[in-house]
Structure formats: C-alpha cells, structure tokens
Amino acid sequence: MSDGPALRVSGACKTYERSDQAALLPTSFQVERGEFVSLVGPSGCGKSTLLGMIAGLIAPDSGSVEALGEPVTGPGAGRAMVFQDAALFPWLTVFHNVEYGLRAHRVPKAERRERVQDALRLVHLDDVASRHPHELSGGMRQRVSIARALVMRPGILLMDEPFSALDAQTRTILTDELQRIWLETRPAVVFVTHNLIEAAFLSDTVHLLSSGPGRIVKTYDVDLPRPRDEAHPALLELRHDMLDRLRAEVGGAIARRAQIAEVTAL
Amino acid sequence: MSDGPALRVSGACKTYERSDQAALLPTSFQVERGEFVSLVGPSGCGKSTLLGMIAGLIAPDSGSVEALGEPVTGPGAGRAMVFQDAALFPWLTVFHNVEYGLRAHRVPKAERRERVQDALRLVHLDDVASRHPHELSGGMRQRVSIARALVMRPGILLMDEPFSALDAQTRTILTDELQRIWLETRPAVVFVTHNLIEAAFLSDTVHLLSSGPGRIVKTYDVDLPRPRDEAHPALLELRHDMLDRLRAEVGGAIARRAQIAEVTAL
Amino acid sequence: GGGGGPADAVRIGMLLNITQGPGLIAVESEFTHGLAGLPVEDYLFAQGPDAASALLSGSLDAAYIGPGPYVLAESRAPGRLRLLSGVATGGQAMVARPGTGIRSVADLQGRRVAVPGNGNTQDLTLRLLLDRAGLRAADQGGTVEVVVISNAALAEAMRQGVVDAALASPPFGTRLVAEGLAVPVPSIDAVIASWRIPATVLVATEEFVRANPAATDALVTANAQAVDRARRDPATVARRFNDLLAESTGSRISTDVLLAALTGLQPGTGIDAVGMERIVFAADVAGYLGGPVAPAARVPRPM
Amino acid sequence: MSAAGGGGTGSAGRLTRASHRARALALEVFRKGWFVTLVLLVWWLITAAGWVDPYKLPAPGDVLSTLGTLFTERALMSDLGATLLRLVEGWAIGVVAGVLLGLLTGGSRTLEDGIRPVIAGLQSVPTIAFLPLAILWFGFSGTAVLAVTAFGTFKPMALATYGAMHQVSPTLLMAGRALGARGLFMQRTLMFPAIVPSLVTGLKMGWSFAWRALMAAEIIVTGAAGLGGVLELGREIGAIDVVMAVILVILVVGIVTEQLFFTRLERWVNRRWGLVGAR
Amino acid sequence: MSAAGGGGTGSAGRLTRASHRARALALEVFRKGWFVTLVLLVWWLITAAGWVDPYKLPAPGDVLSTLGTLFTERALMSDLGATLLRLVEGWAIGVVAGVLLGLLTGGSRTLEDGIRPVIAGLQSVPTIAFLPLAILWFGFSGTAVLAVTAFGTFKPMALATYGAMHQVSPTLLMAGRALGARGLFMQRTLMFPAIVPSLVTGLKMGWSFAWRALMAAEIIVTGAAGLGGVLELGREIGAIDVVMAVILVILVVGIVTEQLFFTRLERWVNRRWGLVGAR
Numbered sequence A, B: 001m002s003d004g005p006a007l008r009v010s011g012a013c014k015t016y017e018r019s020d021q022a023a024l025l026p027t028s029f030q031v032e033r034g035e036f037v038s039l040v041g042p043s044g045c046g047k048s049t050l051l052g053m054i055a056g057l058i059a060p061d062s063g064s065v066e067a068l069g070e071p072v073t074g075p076g077a078g079r080a081m082v083f084q085d086a087a088l089f090p091w092l093t094v095f096h097n098v099e100y101g102l103r104a105h106r107v108p109k110a111e112r113r114e115r116v117q118d119a120l121r122l123v124h125l126d127d128v129a130s131r132h133p134h135e136l137s138g139g140m141r142q143r144v145s146i147a148r149a150l151v152m153r154p155g156i157l158l159m160d161e162p163f164s165a166l167d168a169q170t171r172t173i174l175t176d177e178l179q180r181i182w183l184e185t186r187p188a189v190v191f192v193t194h195n196l197i198e199a200a201f202l203s204d205t206v207h208l209l210s211s212g213p214g215r216i217v218k219t220y221d222v223d224l225p226r227p228r229d230e231a232h233p234a235l236l237e238l239r240h241d242m243l244d245r246l247r248a249e250v251g252g253a254i255a256r257r258a259q260i261a262e263v264t265a266l
Numbered sequence C: 001g002g003g004g005g006p007a008d009a010v011r012i013g014m015l016l017n018i019t020q021g022p023g024l025i026a027v028e029s030e031f032t033h034g035l036a037g038l039p040v041e042d043y044l045f046a047q048g049p050d051a052a053s054a055l056l057s058g059s060l061d062a063a064y065i066g067p068g069p070y071v072l073a074e075s076r077a078p079g080r081l082r083l084l085s086g087v088a089t090g091g092q093a094m095v096a097r098p099g100t101g102i103r104s105v106a107d108l109q110g111r112r113v114a115v116p117g118n119g120n121t122q123d124l125t126l127r128l129l130l131d132r133a134g135l136r137a138a139d140q141g142g143t144v145e146v147v148v149i150s151n152a153a154l155a156e157a158m159r160q161g162v163v164d165a166a167l168a169s170p171p172f173g174t175r176l177v178a179e180g181l182a183v184p185v186p187s188i189d190a191v192i193a194s195w196r197i198p199a200t201v202l203v204a205t206e207e208f209v210r211a212n213p214a215a216t217d218a219l220v221t222a223n224a225q226a227v228d229r230a231r232r233d234p235a236t237v238a239r240r241f242n243d244l245l246a247e248s249t250g251s252r253i254s255t256d257v258l259l260a261a262l263t264g265l266q267p268g269t270g271i272d273a274v275g276m277e278r279i280v281f282a283a284d285v286a287g288y289l290g291g292p293v294a295p296a297a298r299v300p301r302p303m
Numbered sequence D, E: 001m002s003a004a005g006g007g008g009t010g011s012a013g014r015l016t017r018a019s020h021r022a023r024a025l026a027l028e029v030f031r032k033g034w035f036v037t038l039v040l041l042v043w044w045l046i047t048a049a050g051w052v053d054p055y056k057l058p059a060p061g062d063v064l065s066t067l068g069t070l071f072t073e074r075a076l077m078s079d080l081g082a083t084l085l086r087l088v089e090g091w092a093i094g095v096v097a098g099v100l101l102g103l104l105t106g107g108s109r110t111l112e113d114g115i116r117p118v119i120a121g122l123q124s125v126p127t128i129a130f131l132p133l134a135i136l137w138f139g140f141s142g143t144a145v146l147a148v149t150a151f152g153t154f155k156p157m158a159l160a161t162y163g164a165m166h167q168v169s170p171t172l173l174m175a176g177r178a179l180g181a182r183g184l185f186m187q188r189t190l191m192f193p194a195i196v197p198s199l200v201t202g203l204k205m206g207w208s209f210a211w212r213a214l215m216a217a218e219i220i221v222t223g224a225a226g227l228g229g230v231l232e233l234g235r236e237i238g239a240i241d242v243v244m245a246v247i248l249v250i251l252v253v254g255i256v257t258e259q260l261f262f263t264r265l266e267r268w269v270n271r272r273w274g275l276v277g278a279r
Ligand SMILES: Nc1ncnc2c1ncn2[C@@H]1O[C@H](COP(=O)(O)OP(=O)(O)OP(=O)(O)O)[C@@H](O)[C@H]1O
Pocket: A016, A017, A019, A023, A042, A043, A044, A045, A046, A047, A048, A049, A050, A214
C-alpha cells in the first residue's frame, strides 16, 4: 500500500443508458486516510451514483477512481459499503450475515469466527449473534450492517444514507455510536446523507452537490475537536449556511426541471 | 353542529389481539375548532393507533371519541386523513384521486368538478390534474394527498407522518406550504410526526407520547405568532426540551423492553 | 334434436374405425338426402364410451358403437337406448410377438396380452376366451395380465416387448403382421369367429325413437342399404376410411392392409343373440356391469 | 449529451444512427433467437445423420411438409380458428367468473375460508378427470368443451384473485375507507383496480390452464374442427409427424399470444399503474 | 391487560380459557367447513329427490360405497401409492431441474433471453401432446410417465425461477457484490436463498402441473397400477361413480398435501425469511 490519499476521484462521470441527462458531471475530489467526508444534496443529484463508482459497482463513463493507491475496477475488500435499508440477508443469522464477506474472500473458518465476534462486540451486538434480522429493531439491523462492513477491515467505509430509514431518536443514538466506532477504528469514510446536522456533526469535510445534472457546488471544512456535541453553535450555523445554499440550488433545479418538462411534455 | 370542541378523546384505549401489551393506555385530550395539535413520540408509542381511532378506522376497546359534536363510529366526511406514503390510487389521475372521496359520498358531478379544481388550486397542482401519481415527485404526491383530504372540507384533518418519506429540502418546503394552507382553510389538525422542529413550528399544542405501553407523558403549548420562522430561538429551545424528555423516555422504554425480552425469551 | 319432441335433425355419432365401415360410407351417400325429411349431422368420436355418454346426455340421437359400450350403458341406464340393428360382425385378430410360441388360449397363461380399451369388444372377447379356457385375468385374481394399450402405441409396445400378444381391432392386427412385428394366431381367431360376436351395432336413444318413428325407420333402412353395399364392395369402405383419415391427419394406411383386415369382418344387419349374450356374460365376469341387462335389450328392436 | 460521431454532417449522423439501430436489432435477434436455432440445428443433425429412426423423430423438413399437408388437406386453419375461438371464449368466461367470485367473497373471512380450500382442492384435480362428467352433463357439443375450458380457467383465476387481494396495501384500503368507500363501491373502484397488475400475471396462467383443459376436451369429438382432434387422431394412428406438427402450431400460437398480447398488456398495465420506473 | 373474568379462582379461570378455546375451535371448524357441508347437502338433496338420473349423478352414499369397493376389491390403495410415488419423483426431478436451469442461466441476459421464450412457449403446449413422443422415446415403462411428469413440472419451475430472480432486491445483490460475492458463490449463497420464498409458491404450482401431467400419462399408459388407470377404467365402462370416487381421492390428497406440507413449508419459510410480522 502506498502512502497517498485513501481515495482519489478524478473526473468520474456517468450518464445512464436511455437517459437524456448526465446523472453526474465529471467530478473530482480526494479523501485522506482516516478522513470523514460527507456528501449532501437534493434527491437525484448523483450521490448514490458517485458512491457506487467508488465501491466498484458502477463503471464511470470516463475519468477514474483510485482507492488505497490502486485503480478501482470492481468491488474490493478494502472498500466496504453500508446501505440505507441495511440490506441484510434475511435467511442468515446476524453472525452469518457479518461472516458473509469473509466467506466470499475465503478467509479460514477460525479467523472468520474471531473477526466476526470482534466486529459484533464493536457495535455492541455480540449477544444477538444467533438472531435473524427480522428479530431486530431497525437500529440494531443498521448496526449489524455496519459490523458487516467493518469486519472486512476496510481502508474506506462507504455509507449511503445509513440512518435515513430510522426514527429521529434511534438516529441520534446511532450517529453518536458511529462517531465512537469511527474514532476507534479510523477508516476513511464517505458518508451520504440528507440530514445536514448529521453531516456537519460527523464530518471533517462536507461536499454539497446539486442536481440537474449532478456536480459538487460547494465544499465545507469542519474544524471542530472530537468527540463533538450536536448542539455546538458552530454546527448549527454551518447547517444554516448549507440549508440556504441548498434551497437556492433546489429552487434552481426545480426551475430547470420545469423547463425540461415543457420540452419533453412529460 | 354544536359549538363544542372539534374533537374530544375520552379515555380511548387499545390492546391489539394476540398482543401482550396495550398499544395505547386510556388517553384523553381535546382539540378546539381550528386548532393545530401535534403528536410526537418514539416508534410504536401508539400515535397511528390514536389517529386511526379518531378517523373511525380502529374501534377503541373502551372510552370514546367525539368529533364535531358526534360520537365516532366509523369514517365520516367531517374527518379526512393524510398518510405517510401519500397512498394515492396509482390507476387514477390526480384529478380522479382527489375526486374519489366525493364520488364515495355521491356528490353530484358538476359540484365534484368544481371542488376538485379548487382543492388542486389550493395546493398549486391544477396544471398536473391529468397526470398519474407515478409521474409526480414525492412532494407533489403528498400535496395531492392533502388536496384529496381538503376537498372533503373536513372540520378535522388527520395527518400521519405526512412528510417523513420526503427528503429534507422538499420536507421544509412542504411544511411551509402546510402552514399556509392551514391558515387559509383553518381546519382542526391532528398531526403525527417524528420531527420535533416540524411539530414545534406548526402546532398550537404538542402532545408527547411514550411507549411501553403508549400514553401522553407531557403537553407543550406553543404561543408564537404566525406565520412563523423555523429558525425562531423559542422553537429551537422547545425542540431541545422535547428531545431531552424523549431521550429519557426512550432510554426508559429500552430498559423496559430488555426486561420483557428476558422474560419472554424473544 | 333432443328435448323429447320431433327432431329437426338426426345427430349420428361414429368412430373412425373400419368396423364401422357401413356408417362411414352411409354419411356420403345413404344419409345425404336426409332421413324422413330430417337432415343428418354426423360426429366423429375418438372412443366408443364417449359416444355412449353423448347418447345418454341427449346430445346424440343415434350412434354406431361397439356392443361393449352399448351393453354397459344399458346396464347403468336401463331403457334409455334402443338397439336398432346390427352393422358388422367379427374382424378382431389375435396376434403374438414372434418367438413367444403362442398358439392357443392356454399358451396365454402368465403372459401379458394387450387390448385397446377397457370394456370394449376386444377386452370382453379376451375375457370370454380366458373364461372358456379356465384362465382368469390378473385383475380377477388370475395369471393373465390384460393391459390396455391404445392402437397407436401397440406397435411400439410389441417392439419393446412390453406385451406378448394382443387382441387387436381391425386393421391394427393385420398391420402389425404386415410390418413383421407380430404373427397371427389362427386357432384363436377361428374360435372367436365361431362366436359371432358383433363388432358394431346401431343404437338410438329411446326418446328419439319414440318421437321420430319415421326417421328411425328411414335410419334402419339406410343403414341396411349401406351394410349391403359394404358387403358387396369392401374397397369402398377402405377408400372411405382412408379418405377420412387423410382428411383428419393427412396420412393413409396401405389399402392392402385395409382389405386384408376387412376379410375377417362381415357386414350384416343381423345380431346373433348368442354372440350378444356372450358379451353380456363377459362384462359380468369382468365386473363392469352396473346392473342386469334385460334379455329384450340384447336383440334389435326396430319400431 | 455530447455530439455523436463528432463532425459528421446531419445526414451522416442519421446514417450512423440507422446503422446503430440495425446493429442493436441484429444483437436483439441473436439474443432471442440463438437457442431456437441451436435446437433446430441439433434436431436436423440428429435426423440427417440417421442416429434415430424416423418413426421416433421425424426430420424437421418432414414435420414441415406434414404441416403443409394438414393445412391443405385437413384445412388446419379452420381447426386452429375453431380452437382459438373456443379457447378465448372459455378463458374469458373463466376469468370473469373467477375474478367476480374472488372479489365478491374475498371481502369476508368466513366466505373466503369456506370456499377457497374447496377451489384449491379442485385445482389439484386434473381437468381430464372432469371430462366424463362434463360429457354426461353438458353433452359433447360446444357446451361441454366450453364448460371444461371455463372451469379450468376459473379455478386458478379465483385463487389468483384471493391471493392478489391479500397483497393489496392496507394503507390504500385504509385511505379508501377513510374517504368513505364501502361495500360494492369499495370492491369495484378500489379493490378491483388495485389487483389488476397481479391479475394480469394470473391471466397468463389461466390461459395456460385453458389450453390444457381445451386440448383434453377437444380430444373427445375428433371429427369436429379443432387442434385436439387432429392431435388425438395422429396419436391413434401413430403418426408422430402429425403430433409434432400440431405441437409446433400450439407452440407458435403460444409464443405469438405471449408476445403480442400478454407482454403488451402487462407492459401497459405496469406503466399505467406506475410499477416500472416512471419516465 | 385487565384481569379476565374478574374474581374467579385459578381453576375457574382455566376452565373459562378452555371453553374459550373450544368456542374458537368450533368457530374455526364452521368457518372452514360450511361450504363443503353445503355442497354435500345440495348434492345429497338433488340425488335423494330424484331430480337427476343416478347414471348422471350418483348419490354421495353410492360414491362412498364404490370407493369402499375400489379399496377392498380393486386394491385402490396400491394404485394411490404408485401414483403418489411417481408424482413425488417426477415433481422432485422437475423442481430440481427447473430451478437449476433458472439459476444457472438466469444470471446472463443472453442465455435467459434465448431459453426463456422457448420454455414459455412449451408451457403453452399441454403435456398430453408430448405423451406419444415420450412413449416412443422412453418406452412404456414408468420412465415415459416419469419423464412427462418431470417435464410438466420443469417448465413452470424454470419460469418461476426466472421470475423470482428478477424480483430479488437489487440492493441485496449489490450488497453481496460489494462484499465480494461472484459467479457460482453468488448464485449459491445469495441468489438461491433470496428466491426461496417465491419458489415455495412455485412449488405448489409445479405440484398442480405435475398432477395434470401424471394423470394424462397414466390414462394413456394404463399398463401399470395408478389412479389414472382407474379413472380411465371408470370412464370406459361408463361408471360415473368410479370417476367421482377417483376425483374424491385426488381432491382429498390435494387438500391433505396442501395443509400438511405446502402450508407448513410456506409458513416456515416465511417465518425464517422474516416475511411475516416480526416479533
Ligand atoms: N440505474 C439507473 N438507470 C437510469 N437512471 C438512473 C439509475 N440510477 C440512478 N439514475 C438517475 O440518476 C440520477 C442520480 O441518481 P442517484 O441515485 O445517484 O441520486 P441520489 O443523489 O443518490 O438521490 P437520492 O438522494 O434520492 O438517493 C437520478 O436522476 C436518477 O434518476
């Protein structure tokens, strides 16, 4: 492994087949090792597309993605992903869900066992290892999903709106948890969210995207000591800034969409 | 119609079949004509159950609900409901969706037409009347759902997490819209949400519920002039109060649940 | 037709089977001018039992069927059908797989013998043969296994050695012999021929006969003419059969085979009372009867 | 989108697009046709090499020429027409009856719990078993055949309707009830349209069952027009080429109805009901 | 919950609960049994009143006594056994083959696009049409019957597998791919378990098709023991009571397998896969 940045996205862009507009214009940014980066922006601005390209699940039309010093051509053990709806395998127990990626990478059984137990302990779920996903609450399911990613010991952790399906209270609790876990394990993180407070609270850097077509329109640095408090006035102020910017962008996007609608008579 | 309160819930409670715990303990409260009341509380605390009883969709085990001076025994035109996922009929156009309740109540065709157009104008959707729901954005769908309720000219409007499936930006816009519409039409509203800012921003009164089993644990009055601004410090402070209280409640609920889990070996 | 009153057409069912030759040729000549002023509608059935059911359900007025289905229908719905006339007698052939050495009924002991269907002429005749030789079918606790194999599958069954012998309806026995898949067993054929078992009879529903006496008379007369023609000129039957076959499936059977098969078949309007009696007896032995068959039902009762 | 083919004139651009489309079409034809081609090739090879007796597997050419003979001598076209007419009739009756029964009894738990297991049980009895009853009760004429075909369609459609009704989103039903819909109005304006997408899938299944039932029924009266009779006569005289020719006709009809009717219907319904990505 | 029956002693409470349970059971029996009872009653009434000739519709009692005779004198039990054995065998082979084909070819668009329409087309051809071919190819032995039954099951199972694979949540597949699953590992550990709940529904449908195919085959290849042979016997000798007795047996077998096997399997899978309300 080289000592460069954890992740380098260089001019990656994407237009989906049968679509008349780019989902994401050429985009470049960089994530340092151990850095926590958030992507925020209105619905459809290409956040998931960008994350998919980093994960190696979507091939960029042009441009490139380099992760941990190597070009991304497909999924790799160094990058792990957490999805919005947890995406656990309902027929496997918690233990076997977390173990799945290790099996896919042919890790020997004894080592698998140990690493899974470590990961479950990290998210405080070692006592429900033998349950099935449907026997867990939404928050617990999402923690299993995080453990399933962390067990791969990823250099880069990718999270696509991991908490947006949870209720506000559980969400607050899990955000705290994520900060703790990240401080303990320190992967580079790319975190997608709609929740601006969440982004401000967790991140070192926040990229704000806009749609129609998708691109990064502004980048914020958050220089606050950790662990942080959600009610810190600087965070609230940052949220306010981003909200204003977003409202302007969404308004613009809506105007553009209306124009398109007129032309294509949707 | 008498001149009493819009709604009087007296000791209504509910235990679902095959459940070992009450979903809602005997609950009483009152909503004045034209008042905006919110219900907040953790998941599973019985908010939807309470709303269903008011709508006449769920029969309380004991206690009673009185709406616009008459006891509730089933759905009635005086009470209209808006659901979390809009619940539009996908095979009908926007116009016919809004018209549906009027058809069910055998309103003559000419009057239906007029009332639907009025309702659509109110939510700024008169130009998409002939589209189908899947041709709309999430925010537009939810506005159709509101029009579908308002067209019934309800004395009481019931809303169950109407904005929780929307992204943050759309949500903010719709919350503003709802305040405007409510100020124009002035029904009594019972509004369920997880979003504390939203509740504080919109309501005259907020009831905070707690689960295990469900009951009202605290009531807040919000005496601020309208139209309001979301960033008003009094609102932020109220949110903070409620959040603290909720955290305490949720913690308690989790502790209680753990106890139950031990006993029933879930 | 149907409904009890006078009919406006005579609906006649038959099978595409050369034992029904007189019926097949009647359709293109004797029936063409109608029967006592009523037009004839003809229907081709795949199997006798279906034609019998169609008679009982009232959707046919008359039919050419084997004596087996007639007797069985009479036993379950006594008095609903009326035997009008004989059509043909004989025609079945016992054939054996080469090398089995089957020469007499006694040789069938422990063998598998094919018939084309349960309760049809061949099935009943075989049971009669066994009974006279002191043997029993396997389903009656005996040693001879009677298996049902459709005419179509018979050649393949012989080839695969699934059966040792078959009592076949014409022309399928002759065809097996012609194709070298089986050899005839003349001694058994001789016994069967001596029994004068009807191959095809003409029946009508009692209801139709009562309501349409003139048409019934005309039907019996027309049938007699067709029978007479078939007896004098078997080639007409062969040609007609092949035409119908080609019309239905686009293929034909060799005329030589058909003519050879027709030599054992005697068209005739008479029904041998003893031959009929034997059929009833065999059906009883096999346990097929739903009730007794009155003696009066075993002989033709034209008006 | 960036300009395609950079620098070409308008007509050149159009040409490029046309050749693109041609290539896409060729790819499509290959993707959908390679397996059929392969099967035909293997079939032809086996028979041409003489590995199998022709009476067991006639050559593709022989089957085709038999098919030709059937069309000219037997007027297979009118058989096909008669069969399709019966099929559509029986199927339509079965569909309407099944969906109506489902809609009318599926609302009540007592009605459904009593009726559904009986229909499910009957569904496990092959149609062929009911044929003797149908002939006795309805006669062999069109009525019996129609009755059997309709009955064969009715059972799976009723079961599909019950199944679909249980999958309707409870929120949608609640929304309807809250708006004042009740009883027949509810079943007609909400329950029925809500289950249409599931029913479309059911229709295809019902069609397959209708074919089965009809073929079994047509076998009785072989002389009358109808594919079943041809099939049975071919079977009776051991003409395997006739059997294969009829199979071929049924197969082609199956593929054509699937592509021309069911796939389109499904696509239309899915679009109308917003079940595929909007836009 | 508030104390039930207020003030009773413990044993009285238990009694009350027992009587509650008895009442619930009675209600359940009524709910599920009323329709069957009604049908039987109407049947009995019609025949007892003599409105229909007994050769068209025998009385329930007559059918029962025929059933008894069949069991004692015709060894119907061994027919039933033979049929069920063939059914299970043919069905199992068809299920395994269909699911395997679906899993192995459903991953590639080219493979699926080529094969699926052919199978869908074949599915529209009633099994009865393939019988003559099966007899020629596999002989008279049980093999032909088994082949036809397996083939009859194979087609709907393969189609069900394709259908189920298209409905697997793309996020789940993406999660698997992101975790490094590929190729056979992916199909085996992710695709297969993901489609199991849909397949369970498919199994029931396959069973119904297997019955149809088997009955058709047994009716034509009647040499061996089997319900189909008895059914055909009843038809050929015009004994409608035998036909109805066999229908009754098939019906009872259908209901019993549904209740004892499929419903349980479905419930188990749904619980294991978390498809019913978690708790
Ligand atoms: N598989 C696909 N095929 C075609 N278009 C797609 C596909 N996936 C996404 N898109 C389109 O690409 C654009 C960007 O989508 P993307 O999912 O990346 O947005 P997003 O920012 O994640 O939105 P959200 O916040 O709603 O999750 C959208 O316009 C979307 O409709």
